[in-house]
Amino acid sequence: TVLTQSPGTLSLSPGERATLSCRASQSVSSNSLAWYQQKPGQAPRLLIYGASSRATGIPDRFSGSGSGTDFTLTISRLEPEDFAVYYCQQCASSPQAFGQGTKVEIK
Amino acid sequence: EMQLVQSGAEVKKPGESLRISCKGSGYSFTNYWISWVRQMPGKGLEWMGRIDPSDSYTNYSPSFQGHVTISTDKSIDTAYLQWSSLKASDSAMYYCARLEGYGNGYYGVYWGQGTLVTVSS
Numbered sequence: 001t002v003l004t005q006s007p008g009t010l011s012l013s014p015g016e017r018a019t020l021s022c023r024a025s026q027s028v029s030s031n032s033l034a035w036y037q038q039k040p041g042q043a044p045r046l047l048i049y050g051a052s053s054r055a056t057g058i059p060d061r062f063s064g065s066g067s068g069t070d071f072t073l074t075i076s077r078l079e080p081e082d083f084a085v086y087y088c089q090q091c092a093s094s095p096q097a098f099g100q101g102t103k104v105e106i107k
Numbered sequence: 108e109m110q111l112v113q114s115g116a117e118v119k120k121p122g123e124s125l126r127i128s129c130k131g132s133g134y135s136f137t138n139y140w141i142s143w144v145r146q147m148p149g150k151g152l153e154w155m156g157r158i159d160p161s162d163s164y165t166n167y168s169p170s171f172q173g174h175v176t177i178s179t180d181k182s183i184d185t186a187y188l189q190w191s192s193l194k195a196s197d198s199a200m201y202y203c204a205r206l207e208g209y210g211n212g213y214y215g216v217y218w219g220q221g222t223l224v225t226v227s228s
Contacts, residue, residue, distance in 0.1 A: 029211055030210055030211035030212065032210060032211050032212025033212075034212070034214050034215070036152075036215070038152070043202055043218035043219065043220060043221055044144075044152060044202070044204075044215065044218060045218075046214055046215055046216050049209050049212065049214045050209055050210050050212065053209070055214075055216065085151075087151065087152050089152075089154070089215075091212035091213050091214050092211055092212050094156075094157065094166035094167075094168075095154055095156075095166070095167075095168040095169065095170075096142065096154045096157070096213070097154055097168075098144075098151060098152040098153065098154055099151075100151050101151040101152070
């Protein structure tokens with residue numbers, strides 16, 4: 001399964017809403033899709049699992065939705081610490097491929 | 108406290124062999140799969156493979172099959188990523204992650220701090 005994320009870069013201001021897309025080349029079994037956040041010099045952090053469940057400690061401004069081949073990560077109001085790169089990953093079967101990432105940058 | 112601690116940065120020459128490690132603590136090591144992820148400089152995340160420490164069953168990405176070996180030593184709660192002959196293109200940050208199962212998926216909840224591998228003549 002190949003995951004394609006769009007856009008490549010999203011330029012927004014703090015307080016704005018961010019909508020990130022992840023499209024799979026074939027249906028993701030049981031919607032076993034994850035979203036990760038990565039900041040420079042840090043390991044990735046799990047935000048969303050099962051397409052829509054927030055991981056422990058993740059603020060509720062982060063939400064995931066979608067099913068089948070089309071998934072979305074929404075950040076309702078961007079905080080300064082949210083500017084980072086976001087990756088989706090299919091987690092249903094091997095190989096657990098990642099998308100190429102979406103960079104959310106400050107406008 | 109649950110931790111994954113990776114071995115330190117490595118500088119190697121092309122053709123040399125290398126094994127980097129990922130030691131788990133604060134949990135039952137054999138209860139969770141470990142995966143390895145590559146990140147080349149300025150690039151995205153690439154899933155390399157995963158291993159079940161309880162029986163060493165391993166899956167590899169086709170992109171990495173035959174180029175690396177993933178293994179564990181459950182007596183010391185440690186997973187390994189190994190190369191027999193490094194190339195300059197193996198220069199990257201390598202992360203291990205503990206996978207947790209929810210529903211039908213396995214997710215990287217806990218991550219090591221990363222090991223930087225530099226291969227240069």
